[in-house]
Amino acid sequence: MRYAFVSTLLLASMLLAACGSPATPAPGPGSDQPTATTASEPVASEITVAGSTSVQPLAEVLAEAYMGAHPEIRITVQGGGSSVGVKSAAEGTVDIGTASREVKDEELAEFPDLQAFIIARDGIAIVVHPDVPLEALTKDQVKGIYEGSITMWSEVGGPDAAIVVVGREEGSGTRGAFGSLIMDDEEFAMVGTAILQPSNGAVRTTVSTTPNSIGFISFGYLDGSVKAVAIDGAEATVENALSGEYPVVRPFNMLTIGEPSGAVKDWLDFILSEDGQAIVADEGYLAVQ
Amino acid sequence: MRRRYLVDRSVRYLLFFSALISLFIVFMIALFTLREAWPAFREIGLLNMLTSSEWRPGRDQFGLLAMIAGSVWAAVGSMILGVPLALAGAIFLAEVAPVWMRGIVRSSVELLAGIPSVVYGLFGMVVLLPAIRRIPVAGNTGFGILAASIVLAVMILPTITNIAEDAIRAVPREYKEGSLALGATHWQTILGVTLPAARSGIVAAVILGVGRAVGETMAMIMVIGNSIVLPRPLNSNPLTLFLSQARTLTGNIAVEISYATGLHEDALFATGVVLFVLIMIINSSANLLIRERRR
Amino acid sequence: MSEQIGVVLSTDYAPGGRSNLTLRHLTERAAFALLWLAGGAAVVALLAVVGYVVVQGIGAIDLDFLFSAPRGGLAGEGGISTTIITTVYLVALTISVAAPLGIGAGVFLVEYASEMQGHSGLIRRIVTVARFGVETLAGVPSIIFGLFGYALFVSALHFGFSLLSAGLAGACLILPVIIRTTEEALLAVPRSYREGSLALGTTQWQTVSSVVLPAALPGIMTGIVLSVGRIISETAVFYVTLGGSSRAPTSLLDSGRTMALHVFYLATETNAFQKAMATGTILIVSIVLINAIIHLLTRRFAMR
Numbered sequence A: 001m002r003y004a005f006v007s008t009l010l011l012a013s014m015l016l017a018a019c020g021s022p023a024t025p026a027p028g029p030g031s032d033q034p035t036a037t038t039a040s041e042p043v044a045s046e047i048t049v050a051g052s053t054s055v056q057p058l059a060e061v062l063a064e065a066y067m068g069a070h071p072e073i074r075i076t077v078q079g080g081g082s083s084v085g086v087k088s089a090a091e092g093t094v095d096i097g098t099a100s101r102e103v104k105d106e107e108l109a110e111f112p113d114l115q116a117f118i119i120a121r122d123g124i125a126i127v128v129h130p131d132v133p134l135e136a137l138t139k140d141q142v143k144g145i146y147e148g149s150i151t152m153w154s155e156v157g158g159p160d161a162a163i164v165v166v167g168r169e170e171g172s173g174t175r176g177a178f179g180s181l182i183m184d185d186e187e188f189a190m191v192g193t194a195i196l197q198p199s200n201g202a203v204r205t206t207v208s209t210t211p212n213s214i215g216f217i218s219f220g221y222l223d224g225s226v227k228a229v230a231i232d233g234a235e236a237t238v239e240n241a242l243s244g245e246y247p248v249v250r251p252f253n254m255l256t257i258g259e260p261s262g263a264v265k266d267w268l269d270f271i272l273s274e275d276g277q278a279i280v281a282d283e284g285y286l287a288v289q
Numbered sequence B: 001m002r003r004r005y006l007v008d009r010s011v012r013y014l015l016f017f018s019a020l021i022s023l024f025i026v027f028m029i030a031l032f033t034l035r036e037a038w039p040a041f042r043e044i045g046l047l048n049m050l051t052s053s054e055w056r057p058g059r060d061q062f063g064l065l066a067m068i069a070g071s072v073w074a075a076v077g078s079m080i081l082g083v084p085l086a087l088a089g090a091i092f093l094a095e096v097a098p099v100w101m102r103g104i105v106r107s108s109v110e111l112l113a114g115i116p117s118v119v120y121g122l123f124g125m126v127v128l129l130p131a132i133r134r135i136p137v138a139g140n141t142g143f144g145i146l147a148a149s150i151v152l153a154v155m156i157l158p159t160i161t162n163i164a165e166d167a168i169r170a171v172p173r174e175y176k177e178g179s180l181a182l183g184a185t186h187w188q189t190i191l192g193v194t195l196p197a198a199r200s201g202i203v204a205a206v207i208l209g210v211g212r213a214v215g216e217t218m219a220m221i222m223v224i225g226n227s228i229v230l231p232r233p234l235n236s237n238p239l240t241l242f243l244s245q246a247r248t249l250t251g252n253i254a255v256e257i258s259y260a261t262g263l264h265e266d267a268l269f270a271t272g273v274v275l276f277v278l279i280m281i282i283n284s285s286a287n288l289l290i291r292e293r294r295r
Numbered sequence C: 001m002s003e004q005i006g007v008v009l010s011t012d013y014a015p016g017g018r019s020n021l022t023l024r025h026l027t028e029r030a031a032f033a034l035l036w037l038a039g040g041a042a043v044v045a046l047l048a049v050v051g052y053v054v055v056q057g058i059g060a061i062d063l064d065f066l067f068s069a070p071r072g073g074l075a076g077e078g079g080i081s082t083t084i085i086t087t088v089y090l091v092a093l094t095i096s097v098a099a100p101l102g103i104g105a106g107v108f109l110v111e112y113a114s115e116m117q118g119h120s121g122l123i124r125r126i127v128t129v130a131r132f133g134v135e136t137l138a139g140v141p142s143i144i145f146g147l148f149g150y151a152l153f154v155s156a157l158h159f160g161f162s163l164l165s166a167g168l169a170g171a172c173l174i175l176p177v178i179i180r181t182t183e184e185a186l187l188a189v190p191r192s193y194r195e196g197s198l199a200l201g202t203t204q205w206q207t208v209s210s211v212v213l214p215a216a217l218p219g220i221m222t223g224i225v226l227s228v229g230r231i232i233s234e235t236a237v238f239y240v241t242l243g244g245s246s247r248a249p250t251s252l253l254d255s256g257r258t259m260a261l262h263v264f265y266l267a268t269e270t271n272a273f274q275k276a277m278a279t280g281t282i283l284i285v286s287i288v289l290i291n292a293i294i295h296l297l298t299r300r301f302a303m304r
Helices: A002-020 A055-069 A082-091 A105-110 A139-147 A173-183 A200-209 A238-243 A262-272 A274-282 B002-044 B046-051 B065-096 B099-114 B117-133 B145-169 B173-181 B186-197 B199-215 B218-223 B238-243 B249-259 B262-294 C002-008 C021-060 C063-067 C081-112 C121-139 C142-156 C163-187 C191-199 C204-233 C259-269 C273-303
Strands: A046-051 A074-080 A096-099 A114-128 A164-168 A195-197 A213-218 A249-257
Touching (some): A046 A055, A055 A074, A082 A096, A082 A105, A082 A173, A114 A200, A114 A238, A114 A262, A200 C259, A262 A274, B002 B046, B002 B262, B046 B262, B099 C021, B099 C273, B117 C021, B117 C259, B173 B186, B186 C021, C021 C273, C081 C204, C204 C273
Parallel strands (some): A046 A074
C-alpha cells in the first residue's frame, strides 16, 4: 500500500505541475519581450524570427548581413507560414514575426498591440514547367485554371495535355495574396486535384520536375528551374512590379508586439536603411523606399 | 546492514515510478491531444468531420473524409503489393532457403527496415514519380496513391516478413512431419498445414504492417500529392483509382500544423485523434479475428 | 525424405487410381520458384533503393560536404555539418532521458512486479495497467508523438521549437523499445543467478545491480542501439518539434535540423537532389553500422 500511496502522490504532483504551470521564462530566445531590454544595457544577444516562408530567405540574408557587422548578435530565422508569424509575434513566442501579406482585420482586433513594418514588397510569379511552350497568360486564364474550369493546356494556347495544378496550403500568405490578387477572393476554393505543397521551395521543386504543371511562387524564389509567364502582358520582373504594370504584388511585413527596442529595433532600422534596402533589391524583391 | 535495506527500499519506489512513466505518458498524450482537439469536436461535430470531404480551414470547414479515404486506399494498395511478397519472403526464409541464402535475404530485410522513411520518399520522388507518369491515363501526374502504395509496401515488407517468419518457425515440427509422413510434398505441407497453423501470427504480422502503413507520414507527403480530394478512378477503368492524388490523415497533420492557428489547429489535433482511433480499430478487429478463429 | 515417401506411395501401392505425385511435384517446383523470386525480390528492392541513393549521392560527399554548414536556403548549397551536430545532440538527449526511465521500468516489471502480486490488488492492477501503457505507447504512430510534443513542449511549456522539445518527444517515442528490450534481456538471465545471490544474503537491489543487470547488459545495450537507429531515422516527430533552422544549436532551446530532416528539406524545397541523396547515403551508412553493432551485441548476448 505504501508503494501505491507514495507513487500516486508523485504522479499527482507531476500532473499538477504539468497542467498548471505558466510559462517559465527560459534563458533563451523567444520568451523575452523586446521591451524588457533597456537601451543602456548591451543589446540582447538573440533575435528569433518566425513566419512566412516567402520572407524567410530574405530575412536570412538580412540577418547574415547584420550579424557580419554585429557578431555578438545571433538571429535565427524559421518558417511556419504567415499566420504563424502573426500569432507567434503577438504571443511573444518570437521577437519578430513575418508575414507575406497584410495583417488581417481580425488579427488586429485580437492583438491591438501588434506593430507591422513593411520591409519590402514582393511579386508573385506564375510559373510553369520549362517545357510548357507558353510565355504569357491572362489573369482570367490563371483564375480559370486554379478554379478548375480550364483543365487542358490546349484551352489556353498550349499543347494537348492536362494541366497539373500546384498550389499552397490555406494558411499560406502567398496563397492568400495570390487569392486576393488573381482569384478576387482571398479564401478561394482551389480545384480539388491540385497538388498542395507546404512552401515556396516545394512548389518550385514540384513545378520544375512535373511536366505540364503550373504554380505560383514568390519572386525571390525564381531561378532557372521554372519558367515565369507574363500576366496580362506584363512580364514578371522587378521593374514591372515597381511600375505597377505587373499586378501581383504583396507586402513583406515584420511584426512585433509593442514598440521594438534593443537589438530588434537596431536590426529593423538596418533593414529599412539604404544598405538594408539595397540588399532587398539585390535579392530580387522591391525596396520600399 | 541497515543502509543496504534503506537503499533497497528507496530503489523500489524509484523503479515503480519508472514503470508508471509509460502509462503516464500515454495518459498525457491522450490528455493533451484530446484537450486540443475538443474545441474542434465541439464546434464542428464529430459526425460532420467524419463524413464531410470539404476541408477548407479558411471557411471553418473541417471534413476529414477525403483524408480517411486517402489513408485507407494507400494502406490497401500497400497491402496488395506488399503482403503477398512479404509472406512469400517469410515462407522462403522459414522453409525453403538454404543457409547461405537465408543470411543474405535476412540482412537485406533488416537493412530495409532501418532505412529512414525520408530516403524512401526521396527515392519515390526521383524514381517512382517519373516512372508512374509514363502510364498514359489522363489526369495522371505521377503523384498519387500508386506511388504511395509502392513506397509503403517496401517499408512494411520487413515488419511483416520478420513476424510472419517467426510465426511459421514456431509451428511444431510434428505437424510438418505428420503431413510429410502421409505423403504430402513439402509445398503441400506448407499450404495445408504450416500456414494454417501459423495463421494467428501471420495475421498479427499483417496487422502490424498495416498499422505502420497508416502511421507513415513523411514519405507520404513527398509522393502522394496532398490534394484534398476523394480518391476516385480517373477514367472508366476502376484501377485508375490508384493513380488519383490523395492526402493521408498523417500528411494532413504534418503539412498544416505549422500554418494552423485557432480552430484550424484544434482540427488538426482532432485529425490525430481520428488517426489514433483508426489504428486502434485496425488492431482490435485483427485481435477479434484471431480470437474468433481459435474457437 | 518426402521423395522417398513419395516413391513408397507411388502407383505400385496406391489402390486403384494413379498417383498425382508428378502434378504435386510440379506444383511444388513452381511454388518454390516463386518463393525464390520473392526472396530475391527483397534483395533486389534493397539494392535498387540503397544502390540508387548511394550511387547518386556518393559523388557529392567530400570533406567540404561533411564539415561545412548548409548555406543559401534556396539552392541547397553548403554541407551538412550542423545537421550532423544536431543529430548527435538529439540522440544524446533522448537516450539520456529515456534510458534511465526505460531500464528502470523494465527492471521493475521483471524483477519486482511479480513478487508484488502478493500485495494488494491495487498494486497488481497498477502493474497490469503499466504494461498496457507500454503496449499502447509502442503502437502510437510517430506523428502523434510529434503532435503531443508540439502541444506540450513547444506550446504549453513554451520551450518552442527546440532541441529540448524534440528530445523529450523523441524520448517518449523510444521508451517502449527500451522497456521491451530490457525486459527481454532480464528474462533471459537464469533464475539460478538471482537465487544464488540471494542465498548469499544480499538484498534484492544488490542482486539486481551486481548480478542480474551486468548479465543482461548486452541485451539492454541492443535496445539502446536500436533506439539510436530509430532516432537517426525518425523525421515526423522532429519535423513538428525541432523547427528547421540550419544553424548548429548552442543551447537546449535552440532549433536545429537533423540529417533526416535535412534530406526532407533538400528534396522538397531545393533542386539539390544529389545533396539529398548524399545525406541519405550518410544516413544509410550509419544504419548499416548500427545494424552491425546490434549483430555483434546479440552474438555476445547469445554466447552467454
